[in-house]
Amino acid sequence: QSILTQPPSASGTPGQRVTISCSGSSSNIGSNPVNWYQQLPGTAPKLLIFGNNQRPSGVPDRFSGSKSRTSASLAFSRLQSEDEADYYCAAWDDSLSGYVFGTGTKVTVL
Amino acid sequence: EVQLVESGGGLVQPGRSLRLSCVASGFTFDDYAIHWVRQAPGKGLEWVSGIGSNSGGIGYAASVRGRFTISRDNAKNSLSLQMNNLRADDTAFYYCARMGRTVAAGIYYYGMDVWGQGTTVTVSS
Numbered sequence: 001q002s003i004l005t006q007p008p009s010a011s012g013t014p015g016q017r018v019t020i021s022c023s024g025s026s027s028n029i030g031s032n033p034v035n036w037y038q039q040l041p042g043t044a045p046k047l048l049i050f051g052n053n054q055r056p057s058g059v060p061d062r063f064s065g066s067k068s069r070t071s072a073s074l075a076f077s078r079l080q081s082e083d084e085a086d087y088y089c090a091a092w093d094d095s096l097s098g099y100v101f102g103t104g105t106k107v108t109v110l
Numbered sequence: 111e112v113q114l115v116e117s118g119g120g121l122v123q124p125g126r127s128l129r130l131s132c133v134a135s136g137f138t139f140d141d142y143a144i145h146w147v148r149q150a151p152g153k154g155l156e157w158v159s160g161i162g163s164n165s166g167g168i169g170y171a172a173s174v175r176g177r178f179t180i181s182r183d184n185a186k187n188s189l190s191l192q193m194n195n196l197r198a199d200d201t202a203f204y205y206c207a208r209m210g211r212t213v214a215a216g217i218y219y220y221g222m223d224v225w226g227q228g229t230t231v232t233v234s235s
Contacts, residue, residue, distance in 0.1 A: 035222070037155070037222070044205055044227060045147075045155060045205070045207075045222070046225070047221045047222055047223045050219050050220070051212070051217070051219030051221075090157075090222075092220075097169050098157055098160075099145065101154060103154055
């Protein structure tokens, strides 16, 4: 059972700005950096954002992350058709001494 | 090319054991912690276990603690997950993933930056 809560779905038209939320607690998001992973259909997850708002090399700058206290957000500044995928937030949890993933959000491009 | 390749998955009866392997190439294996993450059919990602670069810092999810054992052999660039007393809810696609680290503004950040293609474990009678 995931302890990071995300909306099950989000959608938008090409070029639209879309935001996904991730709600946690003081033992995970409140204490540790948040990562975001993108999982395209039928593929392994890919690190999209690390350290709350840092993009690995090769990740387009239309993706951005932010964190405030025990919540985090992933924003798509200009949604594109290739962004259709599942997105997961994740963070270390000090109480569980383990890594926790969010429940996942399926992004659909209309 | 930096990559991780899992093997060892298959169909197994409840209560039996299975051993997964993950072989790394293209990077200095003993510089990195490695983790196992699983995904049940149609479900989200679940962290299973992780092990530090020198076999310290081992951790397990509550759902597998006491049944699964993670280990690594740095000389062989390999990681293993011994899964005992398997249950139906262990049925999933199992990935190994490298916990990479990056420095930004003088702070180390960590994230699973390299993933294998995964191996399927099905627990069923």
